[in-house]
Amino acid sequence: ASYSSKSENAAPYPKKKYKDIEPTVKMEEVDGEELVKKFAEEMEGMLGRKMKSVKRLAEAAEDADLYHEFNATLEFDYYNSMLINSVDKDGNSIELGGEFPLEENEHFNKLQVNTLQSDIQVPTNVYNKDPGILNGVYMSEALNDVFVDNFQKDPTLTWQYFGSATGFFRLYPGIAWTPDENGVVTFDCRNRNWYIQAATSPKDIIIVVDVSGSMKGLRLTIAKHTINTILDTLGENDFVNVIAYSDYVQYVEPCFKGTLVQADLDNREVTNGSIMLINSIHQLSLCNQAIMLITDGAMEDYEEVFQEFNWPERRVRVFTYLIGREVTFADTVKWIACNNKGYYTHVSTLADVQENVMEYLHVLSRPMVINHDHDIIWTEAYMDSALFNTQAQSLLLMTSVAMPVFSKKKETLSHGILLGVVGTDVPLRELMRLAPRYKLGVHGYAFLNTNNGYILAHPALRPLYKEGKKLKPKPNYNSVDLAEVEWEDTDETLRTAMVKGETGTLSLDVRATVEKGRRVMFLKNDYFYTTINETPFSLGMVLTRGHGEYIFIGNVSVREGKSTYCETDIDPHHRKLTQLQAVFRYLTGKEPDLECDEELLRQTLFDAVVTAPMEAYWTALMLNPSGMDEGVETAFLGTRSGLMRVTRYVGIEKRVAKKFLSPSDKENIFTMDHFPVWYRRAAEYPAGKFLYYIPKEDTRGRDYFLSAPPHTVVIVFVLYNMVVGRFFGEVDGSVMARLIKMGMFKSVSDGDWLSLSSASAQKKKGDILQPCDTEYPSFVYEPSIKETNSLIKCGRCQKMFVTQAVPDSNLLMLVVQADCDCSRQYPAITMEPKECDRMKSQKVRRRPESCHAYHPQENAKECGGASQIYLINPAPSGNLSRMFQNA
Helix, strand or coil: CCCCHHHHHHCHHHHHHHHHCHHHEEEEECCHHHHHHHHHHHHHHHHHHHHHHHHHHHHHHHHHHHCCCCCCCCCCCCCECCCCCCECCCCCECCCCCCCCCEEEHHHCCEEEECCCCEEECCCCCCCCCHHHHHHHHHHHHHHHHHHHHHHHCCCCCCEEEEECCCCEEEECEECCCCCCCCCCCCCHHHCHHHHHHHCCCEEEEEEEECCCCCCCHHHHHHHHHHHHHHHCCCCCCEEEEEEECCCEEECCHHHCCCCEECCCHHHCEECCEECCCCCCCCCCCCEEEEEEEECCCCCCHHHHHHHHCCCCCCEEEEEEEECCCCCCHHHHHHHHHCCCCEEEEECCHHHHHHHHHHHHHHHCHHHHHHCCCCCEECCCECCHHHHCCCCCCCCCEEEEEEEEECCCHHHHHHCCEEEEEEEEEEHHHHHCCCCHHHCCCCCEEEEECCCCEEEECCCCCCEEEECCEEEECCCHHHCEHHHCCCCCCCCHHHHHHHCCCCEEEEEEEEEEECCCCEEEEEEEEEEEEECCCCCCEEEEEEECCCCCEEEEECCCCCCCCCCCEECCCCHHHCCCCHHHHHHHHHCCCCCCCEECHHHHHHHHHHHHHHCHHHHHHHHHHHCHHHCCCCCCEEEEECCCCCEEEEECCCHHHCCCCCCCCCCCHHHCCECCECCHHHHHHHCCCCCCECCCCCHHHHCCCCCCCCCCCCCEEEEEEECCCECCECHHHHCHHHHHHHHHCCCEEECCCCCCEECCCCEEECCCCCCCEEEEEEECCEEECCCCCEEEEEEEECCEEEEEEEEECCCECEEEEEEECCCCCCCCCCCCCCCEECCCCCCCCCCCCCCCCCCCCCCCCCCCCCCCCCCCCCCCCCCCCHHHHHHHHC
């Protein structure tokens, strides 16, 4: 950073201009309670349009099935996404292929798509010409017109789809599906969270696995895979525990004996074949309840146990999985399932696991299907990297809205046949644009969380990590609790209120960290929150006292409009326009149909008019080199509307800070949802004083302070909490320790370490990524101390230093004697990551309102192919009784 006294002359230009037009501007106080309600209503409207689209799809699918008669010999040549545009050696289209036009589309992540037609994906383990597949694909052809019509009615829609209970996946717009490196497509729509949540109500599941002597080798491997597959069908609204039994009963995780734990991502992690359940949450879904019994042999004493604990209501369903090729005990295992409203399957190989586990979902869906309860569900945040496999994608956070599709045929009513699930994706970035940052002030922001307290969208959420040159999602990125990022909410007042769907406000003193925690700002934040109706989500909004309390409005006329600067996603002809191109075309009248934000454009144009003299001033300096001190590379100015003016004084070959303010440097330039760090810090700095700021990247590979051993002293300019972008404790621990002891620097947390969000991850080569908290020492300068000096004794030598505050700035000049090395006696104060200890305490959550666990018309005789169910008298043992009592 360079400073020129003549640069002070730049300040009066914009200040004088603002003064000149003061009568035409006004300051309005921001009403946080009204603003958060307005944002929530706009989000409700946007999400409501997605729900209407999904309802139209569900209605069309059910009507199509009602008039379709199953044909076991049906032949139908559909567009298979794996085979489209493929030809044989003679140049003819292969079976299930055909010509399927594709073109790159900006709206769909620049993928090659067909917006006039959907196509079909079938997992590798499902036969793509099975009669069930062919009939379902033929029936669901009726969805094509609805897909296109939905997209025309709401051009902000992204992917629309129908996931069939038989395993095929109809996706609009159609794409070419790419297999993995082994030529396999493992994607199965029935495993996706949107499918499972829409197909069933919340579940309480106890998985009971036989670990007796006969369960070893391949049988044990199949049993473990079955457990893992069951766990993969559970979500954050479900609860689970795993129990093993042989001669005695034991919980896989002993500390959770006698309870169920929430089945979020953290609690479903599997390591080396054992199930690690972390968070103990003493709540239940209080809806579907089931026991999953995994065994290779007979159970004993079962009739008496079921009579005592489960009959006659049979509220707890029992699903049985017979492991291995041996079928000696098949009738016994069938009896248990069929007499407890469950389902029996025989799992003889690893390939059988997936299809057999999915059967339990169809059984649990029966009451909902019979009653035709079309519940709409919303998923937690996710990055569906599995959807396009190796194809290009932007790794955007998404949520999905989905609805079940039922058979309406009267003859199958009691069977409760689930045809599948329809849904669409909503990029959370598009949703958060409805709460623009420019309306919230320089430090303000909005965020969303789910009914379970997990973050849906938050500026502090860092869901990706870098592995080589690729960005990848962190393992538990979508189960970060709100309390882990809004960590000043120590009593969890904010979290509890938002989870309960309440509307209100809260004030907190916060320490806002920037640059990954390396710098700290002290702010007083007002939180405003409310629920988003018809969804499990709550919206929170932060306004900071000072800059967030008022909005500055300049009177520069612009035609009326809506959305970001200009909404380019409504009309397909506008999608290739940049924001700058769209604004220019709108203002010049070339594109009058563009929808543009009147308020934001007015502010931007106002700032452009007021700051225009800066261009002439900077040009004059360039023409008169004596007017600017040597060393100044770039002059720039930023405004709260996102306008930025930049002038370069030297060419790229002479610049030291080559990255700073470059188009690729996203951290230091304005974006629609981001104020750069230098702007945020300067906004909180006292008027009339200069803030010196150096990006951390500009200190890499440089040694500003220890390169002068031959000299007697070294001069260091210290930022109030860093040294030239680097923490001074890493440079000279002895001096920093003495400055702290003398009270010149104080910890921001009264001597404690500053804990940051556990939305981060640490990884060493060969390690599995684990969530963790990261801690940094953060100290700030005591401004009342203007100068001081001291002497440090280090063995046989002593080191003297002197400090002096540089007036009207955030700099200290530090002169240190350099010929005395104290590094051994005073090791560097470094910034080390700390492995986190995940919270185990119970947290408030809000259960989904709907539950479909029972229907008197359910046909429970369909329980796995057992035509006759009879009782086999076993030899008494008592193991099953103990298992049920413990469960």
